[in-house]
Amino acid sequence: MTFPGLALNMAIYFSALIFFAGMVFRMAGWLAVPNPLKIPTTPAPVTTGGTVFRMLGEVFLFRSLWKADKLLWAAGYIFHLSFLLIIIRHLRYFLYPLPQWFFWFSDMGVYAGFALAASLLYLLSRRLFIDRVSYMSNAADYFYLLLLLLISITGLLMKYIFRTNLIDIKDFILHAAALDPVSMPLGINIFFLVHVFMVLLLAALFPFSKLMHAAGLFITPTRAMVNNARRSRHVNPWADKEWDSMLSKAGDTETYMPWSPEQWKERWKK
Amino acid sequence: MEEITEKDINDLLKWKKIKPEVPELTGNISVPKIESWASVDLRAQLLKQKDALKRLGLPVDGLVPDWQRVFLAKMREMLKKYRSVKLFMDICVRCGACADKCHFFLGTKDPLNMPAARQELMRRVYRRYFTLSGKLFGSKLGAADELDEEMLALWYIYFYQCSECRRCSVFCPYGIDTAEITMAAREILNSVGIVQKYTFEILDKAQNIGNNLGMVPDAIRNSIEFVEEDLKEQTGLDIRIPINAEGSEVMFVAPSADFFASPHIESLYGYAKVFHQAGISWTMSTYASEGGNFGLFSHNYNQMKIINKRIWDAARELKVRRVVSGECGHMWRVLSSFSNTMWGPFDWLDQRYPVPQHICEFTLDLINSGAIRLDRTANDDLTVTFHDSCQVARGAELGGSSHGQFEIPRAVIKACANRFVDMPADTIREKTYCCGAGQGLLGDDMLPLRVKGAMPRMQALKSVKESHNVNFLALICAICKAQMSRIYPLYGYPMEEVGGVHQLVSRAILLGQKEGM
Numbered sequence: 001m002t003f004p005g006l007a008l009n010m011a012i013y014f015s016a017l018i019f020f021a022g023m024v025f026r027m028a029g030w031l032a033v034p035n036p037l038k039i040p041t042t043p044a045p046v047t048t049g050g051t052v053f054r055m056l057g058e059v060f061l062f063r064s065l066w067k068a069d070k071l072l073w074a075a076g077y078i079f080h081l082s083f084l085l086i087i088i089r090h091l092r093y094f095l096y097p098l099p100q101w102f103f104w105f106s107d108m109g110v111y112a113g114f115a116l117a118a119s120l121l122y123l124l125s126r127r128l129f130i131d132r133v134s135y136m137s138n139a140a141d142y143f144y145l146l147l148l149l150l151i152s153i154t155g156l157l158m159k160y161i162f163r164t165n166l167i168d169i170k171d172f173i174l175h176a177a178a179l180d181p182v183s184m185p186l187g188i189n190i191f192f193l194v195h196v197f198m199v200l201l202l203a204a205l206f207p208f209s210k211l212m213h214a215a216g217l218f219i220t221p222t223r224a225m226v227n228n229a230r231r232s233r234h235v236n237p238w239a240d241k242e243w244d245s246m247l248s249k250a251g252d253t254e255t256y257m258p259w260s261p262e263q264w265k266e267r268w269k270k
Numbered sequence: 271m272e273e274i275t276e277k278d279i280n281d282l283l284k285w286k287k288i289k290p291e292v293p294e295l296t297g298n299i300s301v302p303k304i305e306s307w308a309s310v311d312l313r314a315q316l317l318k319q320k321d322a323l324k325r326l327g328l329p330v331d332g333l334v335p336d337w338q339r340v341f342l343a344k345m346r347e348m349l350k351k352y353r354s355v356k357l358f359m360d361i362c363v364r365c366g367a368c369a370d371k372c373h374f375f376l377g378t379k380d381p382l383n384m385p386a387a388r389q390e391l392m393r394r395v396y397r398r399y400f401t402l403s404g405k406l407f408g409s410k411l412g413a414a415d416e417l418d419e420e421m422l423a424l425w426y427i428y429f430y431q432c433s434e435c436r437r438c439s440v441f442c443p444y445g446i447d448t449a450e451i452t453m454a455a456r457e458i459l460n461s462v463g464i465v466q467k468y469t470f471e472i473l474d475k476a477q478n479i480g481n482n483l484g485m486v487p488d489a490i491r492n493s494i495e496f497v498e499e500d501l502k503e504q505t506g507l508d509i510r511i512p513i514n515a516e517g518s519e520v521m522f523v524a525p526s527a528d529f530f531a532s533p534h535i536e537s538l539y540g541y542a543k544v545f546h547q548a549g550i551s552w553t554m555s556t557y558a559s560e561g562g563n564f565g566l567f568s569h570n571y572n573q574m575k576i577i578n579k580r581i582w583d584a585a586r587e588l589k590v591r592r593v594v595s596g597e598c599g600h601m602w603r604v605l606s607s608f609s610n611t612m613w614g615p616f617d618w619l620d621q622r623y624p625v626p627q628h629i630c631e632f633t634l635d636l637i638n639s640g641a642i643r644l645d646r647t648a649n650d651d652l653t654v655t656f657h658d659s660c661q662v663a664r665g666a667e668l669g670g671s672s673h674g675q676f677e678i679p680r681a682v683i684k685a686c687a688n689r690f691v692d693m694p695a696d697t698i699r700e701k702t703y704c705c706g707a708g709q710g711l712l713g714d715d716m717l718p719l720r721v722k723g724a725m726p727r728m729q730a731l732k733s734v735k736e737s738h739n740v741n742f743l744a745l746i747c748a749i750c751k752a753q754m755s756r757i758y759p760l761y762g763y764p765m766e767e768v769g770g771v772h773q774l775v776s777r778a779i780l781l782g783q784k785e786g787m
Binding site: 030033036038044058064065126130136141216217219220230231232234238242249 | 301303304327349350354361362363364365366369384386387390401403412413441443444445450571607608610611612614615663664665666670671672675676699701
């Protein structure tokens with residue numbers, strides 16, 4: 001195998017590994033931290049079913065964002081939906097033969113390419129022109145927007161202007177996915193290489209970046225907890241240990257609980 | 271951070287006497303242009319009293335010598351104990367959905383009062399010391415900052431310009447709750463000896479005297495006797511407020527302000543009349559003489575648990591079957607949302623009623639069952655509006671249903687008054703604006719900030735005052751009552767227009783022999 005082919009295959013395996021292992025690592029890190037108390041932002045459903053329904057609304061409709069800012073909601077929604085459609089359209093490089101349902105979405109994937117770029121430009125313009133958003137934006141916020149824009153633009157260029165050798169690319173990817181890497185496809189151009197390396201970079205950075213909001217949303221305590229604290233007791237796993245350690249210290253400092261009910265009675269009751 | 275040049279921490283944190291500037295009332299809430307450092311001088315006083323600090327188990331000599339180490343150790347502890355804090359450090363994308371939602375940002379125009387910007391103060395330290403890139407590259411990469419005195423001062427200033435009201439969390443697409451971050455930040459500040467006076471002076475009183483206002487039982491008894499005499503004069507009836515009466519049906523817990531502060535005490539009249547007329551035996555406790563729980567304001571679980579403990583100890587000791595809570599916001603959040611975790615299960619209390627029960631739930635049940643009757647015309651001189659208290663609206667439920675905390679107090683008000691008007695939809699219910707003094711900002715040292723924080727609520731009030739001649743603001747929170755009655759005169763309105771929901775009940779309730787009995 002030639003060096004460029006080897007490098008591209010290595011990069012694919014490397015970033016895929018970081019992406020999946022990183023996702024598991026980050027999610028496990030979050031789940032290792034307990035929720036000591038029930039803190040749903042109310043009004044919140046009082047049943048588990050209702051809470052699942054609320055979460056579906058957050059995941060699929062971005063309901064909270066809808067309440068906050070309709071334009072931002074529209075841009076965010078178009079961005080995420082386009083992203084999904086584009087990923088589906090890219091399945092044609094990963095699946096052989098293509099399933100029937102692929103064709104229901106594949107045309108939409110093309111329009112989504114333009115919608116993605118447009119929504120990214122709007123999101124970027126917010127960071128540049130709204131003083132509040134500009135103030136709170138940091139380098140990473142711009143970096144990911146620009147990275148996504150670059151990916152989206154190189155993709156569109158390959159689709160419409162600088163076409164590339166899709167047959168060989170598909171062959172290359174299918175082999176890579178089957179852990180049977182082959183050499184670099186012929187007839188590819190610089191846009192293809194930029195496109196692919198930026199996607200690999202994005203995947204490798206994903207688990208360690210703000211993009212993890214996608215995973216965090218599913219366990220965010222203010223949305224995912226049920227609003228039934230009075231009826232159903234939530235247990236704080238570290239409460240007893242904390243209480244005992246305080247009592248063991250309290251002996252010498254007289255810091256905590258200076259009055260027991262009995263002492264209180266003696267002192268204050270007539 | 272160019273404007274802060276002084277490095278000496280005592281100087282950075284020094285409280286400054288500033289004359290409150292009252293914003294102009296137009297009836298509209300508009301989003302201001304940001305003005306950097308606009309509220310950097312609005313600081314809270316520090317607690318310096320060594321005996322109080324010692325009793326609270328906090329450093330007594332100000333900033334501890336190796337403060338960076340202590341600070342980061344405490345921060346690590348917070349990140350290990352609270353999933354909210356850990357997750358919220360990682361998932362914010364700074365989309366700006368929260369930016370114009372905070373009453374303190376709208377009031378002060380200071381960009382560090384935008385919720386995400388406030389959170390960034392913690393995230394900058396988090397990135398530097400708790401992420402791989404921070405460990406490898408220090409503060410050179412990715413919006414990370416060294417932990418220095420400047421950062422410490424910014425934490426103290428801006429985490430005490432947040433009233434933990436959770437309004438931003440309603441709008442955040444990931445539910446990020448700045449209150450959780452503020453609570454953690456305050457606990458971290460405490461660990462290094464930067465302790466806010468108002469909150470922790472009161473916590474000291476609550477733990478060592480028994481209630482937030484430092485009232486000893488004799489003072490409570492005196493106050494109750496006065497109320498009973500006054501009730502006798504008003505109504506000609508022997509309406510009792512029993513104290514420490516063992517074997518009562520209900521133990522009633524109120525914020526201690528209800529014993530004597532104005533307008534809080536007017537609601538105490540209301541509670542007493544409701545219990546009297548319904549014929550339900552009840553008692554208050556001098557041991558559990560405080561329902562308010564300032565332990566909520568920082569992530570110090572044990573402190574909140576200790577203060578909460580008194581209530582359940584007293585209920586056991588007085589052998590009551592139910593616990594009912596008075597009008598108070600954060601008190602209700604702790605009682606209803608956290609008590610069960612801290613001291614439950616409460617299977618030794620009457621399971622036919624929610625444990626604990628809110629006075630609005632209690633009163634509405636009595637109204638609906640006909641156990642008490644009300645004469646709406648008694649409040650015909652009033653046009654009432656209702657301010658949803660942040661902690662009840664966004665931190666708890668009433669009536670076991672998702673929207674009960676909005677409907678139940680309104681139902682009680684509508685049963686007491688003919689004329690009720692809601693403020694604009696963006697300023698009530700889940701989108702309610704905080705009164706501007708919640709969660710430890712009620713001190714007089716914070717008045718310049720409180721005036722500005724109250725601005726959105728006052729604009730909303732102004733609009734219904736103009737359109738409907740509203741002349742009574744009904745509240746169900748002791749802090750809201752204290753804040754609004756203080757702020758009203760500054761905005762040119764009479765403080766008598768502020769009061770509790772049970773103040774309306776007190777005026778409308780029909781006392782005496784029930785028909786057919």
